[in-house]
Amino acid sequence: MIKTVIPAQNTNPDVESYGFFARTFSWKDLEKEFTWQQTGNVNIAHEAIDKWAANRDVRDRTALVFEKAGAAREYSFLEIRETSSRWANLLTEHGFFLGDRLFIFLPPCADIYFIMVACARLGVIFSPLYANLSTDELEARIRNARPKGIITHPNIADVLPQRAVASLEHVFFLEPPLLGNFPGEKLVGESLASYPAKTITRWLKPASPLYLVYTSGSHGPPKGVVHAHQDMLGHLATARYVLNLRAGDRLWTDADPGWVTGTVYGAFAPWLCGAVSVIQADDFSASTWYRTLERHRVSSWYTTPRTLSRLQVAGDDLPGRYDLSSLRHIASVGEHLSPELIFWAKQVVGRPPHDTWWMSETGMICVANFPFMNIKPGSMGRAFPGVEATVLDETGEPVA
Secondary structure, eight states: HHHOOOOOOSSSSSSSOOOHHHHOOOOHHHTTTHHHHOOOOOHHHHHIIIHTTOOTTTTTTTEEEEEEEEEEEEEEEHHHHHHHEEEHHHHHHHTTTOOEEEEEOOOOOOOHHHHHHHHHTTOOOEEOOOTOOOOOHHHHHHHOOOOOOOOOOETTHHHHHHHHHTTSSSEESSOOOOOOOOOTTOOOEEGGGOOSOOOOOOOOOSSEEEEEEEEETTSOOOOEEEEEGHHHHHHHHHHHHHSOOTTTTTTEOOOOTHHOOOHHHIHHHHHHHEEEEEEEEOOHHHHHHHHHHHHOSSSEEEOOHHHHHHHHHOOOSSSGGOOOTTTOOOEEEESSSOHHHHHHHHHTTOOOEEEEEEEETTOOOOOETTSSSOOOOOOEEEEEOOOOOOBTTTTTOOOO
């Protein structure tokens, strides 16, 4: 085991140390940054998108970068507000109301993110699904969640379970052709542009459900976990203090939106900070990953030990062909981050990855090697203020 401590890579002028952070951080103070503290009007879509889009100095700034097959498209806060409003109006026309559930079963595309924001506006509970789910996996989720509808694409619709989908009121197809296999099939296509680019955002209670995510199923069948609009507090806090984000920064979370990491830190968390979310929709290759970091001037990268291992296998000379000078922070999640990977990334990529731990059930990062902390390889870090991290013995009692 490599035991050398790596000194803190990103000093924060507001944070002297973890001890200082734990003593001075206040959730009550953080709440004051949200407009609902003054208005009483709660909706994460307003805090993540609309308040920036309403600001003439900010609204045209990039909020989302989506790249696929080498073609990249940037969307401003204003564009996301307008496109998500069109989606919200479409859903409203088809009878979606507060508390209804919508499955998003699409191949990687920017519309996934617009639809998530649209659902948040209406109080509709969205659930992004992996595009490679099997028929049986889809059927189990449909029968469990009983969604009102599903949005899909003809390229992957052949795995939709016939009987389960037939129970849904709406089957939206993003592009033609309609399959004609299910009742309630509707083509979105170019008709989306005909809907108004403005809509009324529904004001909700803080605990109103926002999204539904399914656990990995590594310990028994996948379980549905519901998170709420008030999660925005944890999204903002952890994006700022764990992922080192500030307004205008660029965060690349290389996770599918079907995974809670992709939902939270691929969309809402960076936007709450006024930062840019970078989405790379192509399959993994080492050159694509390094090129994405360079091309989109990524400042914070949230990845996995598996991805870092695959980059390591690709060779030490490859990163040197790319300009990674914009990258100031790497964070990792999903599995054990070995000391060897930490030192490899520090030497070859230029930054050591900071471990984080959380899960679908928590909805936010709970334990982390914070940017302002020394990295102790083999340790996942310290608990975020308000979270108690405890090791239990075989009888369930805390140990020293």
